[in-house]
Amino acid sequence: MSVPRSGSITRIGSLAWSEIRLAWRRPIYVVLLLILALMSLGFVLGGVRISTGSVDTGGAKAWINSEFNLAFVDIALLSLVLPFFASVAAGMTILGDEDRKFDRILHSTPLGFLEYATARFLGAVVPIALVLFVWMLIQIGLYEFWPLDNATEVRGPFDLL
Secondary structure (H helix, E strand, O other), rough: OOOOOHHHHHHHHHHHHHHHHHHHHOOOHHHHHHOOOHHHHHHHOOOOOOOOOOOOOOOOOOOEHHHHHHHHHHHHHHHHHHHHHHHHHHHHHHHHHHOOOOHHHHHHOOHHHHHHHHHHHHHHHHHHHHHHHHHHOOOOOOHHHOOOOOOOHHOOOOOOO
């Protein structure tokens, strides 16, 4: 396997950037962010729960903002929601090329199959990564600063790391 040339990286970057720019016009990323944000709000307010057993047996209750509680909630939520949205986002780029007749232009350029696949992969992954980053900021805001009645009992000290 050879090292990519600078022209190859430029082609990959321009194709990926064109996909990233168009991604924000698609409602799938907004819907993903809304689902994640509303589920996080439900976890904070107590309306949404993931039960793994009873804490009535005398065990210590984890704070809602502890890294163990957040890891458990995030893994459960992301394993249910993210695969669907990631597969749709990655699959729609190729169908969009055919709808816009963009595939005919691509076949007439020196763009290789690996370059095309890499660009489309980056074009699908970068918007999802940005949605997850915004969701992380929303979680920090909700879990740390949302006013709760018994905040001193359920919320631990804030540590960004």
